[in-house]
Amino acid sequence: MNLKELSQELGLSQTTVSRALNGYPEVSAATRKRVEEAAQAFNYRPSTRAKGLATGQALAIGHVIPVSSKHEMVNPIFGDFIAGAGETYARQGYEMILSIVDDDNEEQIYRGLKSRRAVDGVIVHGPRMDDDRLPLLHELQMPFAVHGRASGSTTPYTWLDVNNRSAFERATNFLLDLGHQRIALINGLEVMDFAHRRRTGYEDALTGRGIAIDPALMRSGEMTEVFGYQTTRDMLDQDDAPTAIVASSLICALGARRAIEERGLVMGKDVSIITHDDALSYLQNGDEIPIFTATRSSVREAGRRLAMMLLDTVADPGRPPQHVLLEAELMVGGSTGPAPRKD
Amino acid sequence: MNLKELSQELGLSQTTVSRALNGYPEVSAATRKRVEEAAQAFNYRPSTRAKGLATGQALAIGHVIPVSSKHEMVNPIFGDFIAGAGETYARQGYEMILSIVDDDNEEQIYRGLKSRRAVDGVIVHGPRMDDDRLPLLHELQMPFAVHGRASGSTTPYTWLDVNNRSAFERATNFLLDLGHQRIALINGLEVMDFAHRRRTGYEDALTGRGIAIDPALMRSGEMTEVFGYQTTRDMLDQDDAPTAIVASSLICALGARRAIEERGLVMGKDVSIITHDDALSYLQNGDEIPIFTATRSSVREAGRRLAMMLLDTVADPGRPPQHVLLEAELMVGGSTGPAPRKD
């Protein structure tokens, strides 16, 4: 069923039917009702493509997911973020278009999306330090919104981010307050902007208490369980091993716990762990009482909100860039305790 | 830059330019070369929408991701599957359109995709027993391919699945061979088709050795870490507690290990675990030697292949449904060992 057929069925012109369906005022209430009921009955929905052609809009938002070609790693938070964003799109009548792309030919993808007019805007995932994508998108005049921030960008842009710096500063201070002095940081890849900010928060806290920063206690890499395990194991092997760990993700923290328990040590007693928790639906941090003490911020909620911010930008390209900085909440769980006494 | 402008730039008709770009024979090699170079230079790409309108194709595949409204749970394998499928689409010039939808109004979404002509076909995720979606898609005449199978479907359809039954039978037999008699099953939700098949495999193995099936050792639920932990803890509390566990996912298995170690027991000695491993990129089962003994099958590879199967169907709707049944490989890791002697 298309517009033409529907209008014939109703004995009206395509114009009138279109206007009735799109809420234009030049249609009597009676006619509108009749049209809407017929559309319902015949299950008529305008073709997105034809509508897009006619209006010049795509009614779609692109998500370009970089998959690091080296590690073949799909960011685990991606599913939840997308779920959040998807809710917003569904409500607003937009489609979500996904492009999976290994990070060396991302530029092609963005240019393609632009020249094919496939989307009205894009969400930038996993911003890196001095991210190339922002100037590119500016150049392409493609509306975009960033999940996170990209330090080093000269022009303003719309973003939503967790206050990673303050979260990690707070986490580190929490451990310091418990008397820990040797605190390790298991962080994401250093090219990632969030990792940089987290490290800054961690360092600020230490420096604030006059504790020297020890590179031997800082590791960064792809945040997998294995990475958390290996780095923890290695650091516990060092002399002057850490008594506490700040981890960048729950998955890493699980790995860290494994290393700790493998040694026969007890988490929260011999070694404390505090982690950032993205509140992923399939990886909840315990039930009632959290397993891990954590700084927490829902990535799904971030998806919902950032998608809406982008749609606002698309609707009114002239509006100034919007920013949202979410503060993570600190949840105290069973993975932290006072620093063990030295004997 | 659009076709018209490009053709003017070249002093050719739109027809010729279009044909040159689409590989039709009625164009001289010289002209084609000239056109292609110009297209490159001006970064011209035909508008997907216009092309779709003209050809009647959408050049897009839909993925409808059900999010159980009760649990707000996004399937963790989804990211990797999508990444695999995305590779295929990129290679074949298709877009991937994602709809996140809570599972009670899925039907609306499919009808919408159809009547809006938004996609050429869909991938069905997470098939359930007697899944409503298959008859619906048949009725809508929408090409589709299923990741998994839906027992109870009367009409044939294209699917790709892991042989869940044989994988779990093998896993259970492996434990039986180690002398375990009390073997628990931590399974996915029973409405899910895969969970049903896994249970069948598990039960077949037990029955094959003349061991009675004990409902007290079988649990099913959303496969989270917490679920794995709680069920394991509860079952270890029972008298005549299990000495081995078959788990449906690595995430569950992590929870199970937590419960085991919390009790001061040792995994692989006091209690053995064998799990199914979807080879998720962010949750690898150890490094060199697997942590968990596991039946393994890459969900990303599944995505790649199933996407291709669907595209084949779209290209030739008349072709008979295709089936691929993958056999999981059994990888022996450190989580299994001989059954502890009874004292």
Next chain:
DNA sequence: GTCCCCATCCAAAGCGCTTTGGGTATGATT
């Protein structure tokens, strides 16, 4: 009765592409 103004509705153009159904040389064939 005439005029004007709304309220309704419509015909047709246009969005950017593909594809049908030709047209025009050019060179070979008779």
Next chain:
DNA sequence: AATCATACCCAAAGCGCTTTGGATGGGGAC
């Protein structure tokens, strides 16, 4: 020289929608 393929190219229609720029008719004001 007339004919015929062949190679190459083009004008225009059509995909399903929105939107511009009227047309029509009925009711109120005068």
